[in-house]
Amino acid sequence: MASSPSPDPRPAVVLHGGPVALPTLLGNGTNGTPRLPTGGKIRAGIKVLTRRAAEVPRAQAIYDQGLNQGQSFDQIERALAEACPELKSPLVPRNVPWFTVRAQDFPNPELATQILDLHGEDRGEGRRLYRFPVVFPTDRWQSVMPHELATWGAQDKRFWSEYSTDGRWRHCMTHAPVPVDATGRRTVRLFGGRKAIPREDNGGLCQPESCPEYQQRQCNLTGRLLFFIPGIRSISAFELHTRSFYAMNAAIRTFETVAFLRGGRLAGFLDRQGTPFYLTKRLMEVAHIDDHGRPVRVPQWIIELEAPVDVATLMREQDDQDTVLLQADGAARVLQGHRKSASSTPGKGPESVDEPVAASDSTADGMPPTLEHVLGRLAAMGVPAQTWMSYAATRWGPGWKLNPQGRARAFGELERFRNDPKGYADKVNAELQQVAS
Known part of the structure; x- marks a missing residue:
């Protein structure tokens, strides 16, 4: 008697909306989060010579030559260290109202020229990058x-x-x-x-x-920040580094507001007119505690993420999407009813169909589900509410509860898994672990 085959020891990864996939040797990262390839760095500021270094003619010449040749500040610093080893930390950061775009910060130096040509401005100090459009490749702000x-x-x-x-x-x-x-x-x-x-x-x-x-x-x-720049042809994203708590905290608030208004979406353009996000700088008074424990306020140019879009337009477009979904759902039910009638034998009821009909994202009376409908289905399945709410915010965006489309998606998923509550609980936990890792 032949022995039954041993189970495949390789772990399986379930992809959203797709079949079970096996991880590959190089295709499954340590935390399962896809990493975006980057095609260059835009820097938030500049570096200048310290007062002591500026008094050394050789150091000043190396610095000026590096700027003229489009070298990165890391390259200039290495050249200074080799030529003037007596200077310790010869460059210091300086806060400026523009972003720095240098050819040597890009694998393809032409991209730096394209960015400045397309989005640069001359405000009296040469052509600089003060404000430029960006789009993000994913709906999770933690990833971008x-x-x-x-x-x-x-x-x-x-x-x-x-x-x-x-x-x-x-x-x-x-x-x-x-x-x-x-x-x-x-x-x-x-x-x-x-x-x-x-x-x-x-x-x-x-x-x-x-x-x-x-x-x-x-x-x-x-x-x-990881982003693409409209008009710049690159399959790799660009990156902008920052150490500013104020800049990152403000960007998170912008991300969450836009996601709330767009039903959880951040990726792509903001509206049908192709409006992007913008990155710019704003002069702010930033508070910090000095070495003596006293609060001090100093002016600084802080990176700012703008979303210059009409909020009413976003809400109107969301309503239009909800209407389309409801109309499509009604049409599907009409076609489904027509198909059942056609399969009926005269004088008899409809013949039984072996394939189960896909669950609708609406309630039994055909209306969009309320939050009470969603939570009622969740309670019936025995899935922990607090855990599931975290999962729902990740999957459909923080504003899903107030959005008819978001509630319909949540209700539809619960309906599809209503006969497998344990499997669904495992799915929820796996998703949250992947996001947190």
């Missing part, structure tokens, strides 16, 4: 604005923050020591790079108030 607390060494990151899968704890991570073989003389060849582990000396928890690196200003908040 990744950020962390991080401590950098001479070559790479020493420590960085990561949240636990449930989002409750912020961990302090570091690179694991490179293992050695049994002889103790040769390092083990690693596949996929160095491994990340929780930092041992602080219990693996990220607590800035008790962190020596953070208190010594070695660990700082760092983030970046």
